[in-house]
Amino acid sequence: MHLVKRLSAASLILTAIVLLTACPSQTTISKINADPARYRNKEVGVVGVVRDSYGVLGTGAYELDDGTGRIWVATRRGVPSRGARVGVKGRVYTGFNWGGRNLGTVLEESDRRTKDR
Amino acid sequence: MGEKPSAQTPDKRLIVESLDREFARLHVRSCAIVERMTDATLYVSDAGATSAGESILRCAAEIERTFGGITANLWDDPFEWTLPEHLSSKSKILEHLSEVEALRQRAFASFSDDSCLSKHVATPSETQPLVELLLRTLLRASDQQAQARARFRY
Numbered sequence: 686m687h688l689v690k691r692l693s694a695a696s697l698i699l700t701a702i703v704l705l706t707a708c709p710s711q712t713t714i715s716k717i718n719a720d721p722a723r724y725r726n727k728e729v730g731v732v733g734v735v736r737d738s739y740g741v742l743g744t745g746a747y748e749l750d751d752g753t754g755r756i757w758v759a760t761r762r763g764v765p766s767r768g769a770r771v772g773v774k775g776r777v778y779t780g781f782n783w784g785g786r787n788l789g790t791v792l793e794e795s796d797r798r799t800k801d802r
Numbered sequence: 803m804g805e806k807p808s809a810q811t812p813d814k815r816l817i818v819e820s821l822d823r824e825f826a827r828l829h830v831r832s833c834a835i836v837e838r839m840t841d842a843t844l845y846v847s848d849a850g851a852t853s854a855g856e857s858i859l860r861c862a863a864e865i866e867r868t869f870g871g872i873t874a875n876l877w878d879d880p881f882e883w884t885l886p887e888h889l890s891s892k893s894k895i896l897e898h899l900s901e902v903e904a905l906r907q908r909a910f911a912s913f914s915d916d917s918c919l920s921k922h923v924a925t926p927s928e929t930q931p932l933v934e935l936l937l938r939t940l941l942r943a944s945d946q947q948a949q950a951r952a953r954f955r956y
Contacts, residue, residue: 722952725945741817742920742933759941761934778941780948783824793941 715753717777721790724777731756731792732772732800738764746791749773757781760794770800814915821919821936822910825865828943829903832858833896835950841891847953854954858895859884861946862902868939869902869909877926 711730733751745764746757749771758773759781765771775792782788836844836858844855852860863880871877889895913919919933 725949742916743931744934744937759937761930761938778945780951781941781944782827784820785827791941793938 713753714749714751714756717756717792718754718790721777721779724790725779726776728774728776728795729792730772730774733770735765735767735769735771738767740764749792756790756792757788758792758794760797762794762797765797765799772798772800814917815913817916817919817933818910818913821933821940824940825906825910826903828861828865828940828947829899829906832861832899832947832950835947835954836892836895836899839892839954843954844890844892844895845886851953852949853886854950855886855889855895857946857950857953859886859889859898861943861950862899864939864943864946865906866902868935869906871925872909872923872932872935873905873912 710727711732712724714731714733717724717729717731731749731751733749736748736750736755738747739745740763743763744759744761746759747764748755749758758775773792773794774796775794778791778793779789780787781791835854839854845853847853847856863884866880866884867877870880884898889898913932919931919936921932922929923932923935925935
């Protein structure tokens with residue numbers, strides 16, 4: 686019985702560790718842009734409105750605005766339409782350039798939910 | 803009239819050429835960063851941090867792995883042969899960057915038109931369209947290069 690309790694406690698702790706490390710921390714775009722090094726290569730979640738989007742051959746990028754700032758999100762599926770409110774989970778990368786323009790910090794989308802308005 | 807469009811007609815390679823330009827710019831920027839360092843400062847870093855030289859090598863490694871995979875199905879991490887011990891001077895790093903750039907150019911020369919970018923490529927971890935693989939490589943390589951720039955303040 687004692688062993689069962691111990692195993693249950695251990696499995697609970699393990700589950701908590703897995704869940705806590707697997708969940709991206711929801712943050713604001715201004716926090717990411719203010720200190721990209723802190724978030725670099727980490728998975729984060731942000732919610733905002735799509736301001737601009739470019740898609741090509743099923744891949745593309747869109748600019749997300751959460752009211753605190755804007756960030757470009759690189760996606761591997763179709764881009765959401767302008768004005769859509771989305772929640773994005775993704776990894777933070779820095780120093781992305783395109784067409785001679787420095788897009789700065791970019792989020793590589795791993796999951797996306799479209800929010801009901 | 804009757805002129806047959808070649809396989810590499812410019813308007814059919816708009817996206818390929820756009821990606822080509824971005825990778826070329828990345829190479830030029832990497833070389834410029836290395837040029838501004840000295841042999842002595844290549845691998846100098848704060849405790850625990852990656853040096854500018856290592857970040858440049860990691861940037862090149864992202865490109866080498868992708869284009870080595872595309873051209874010769876070699877998806878190995880080039881880490882082993884790009885150790886600071888082997889590439890101990892600016893000239894050796896620049897030579898290595900040129901080799902990686904030549905590999906990349908060979909791969910791009912084989913992309914006849916934009917439709918190639920929709921083809922799926924089997925990497926060791928997943929199968930994905932070529933355009934995704936290229937954009938992801940560009941994103942990760944740029945990130946490493948940004949680290950090099952941040953570490954090496956000139």
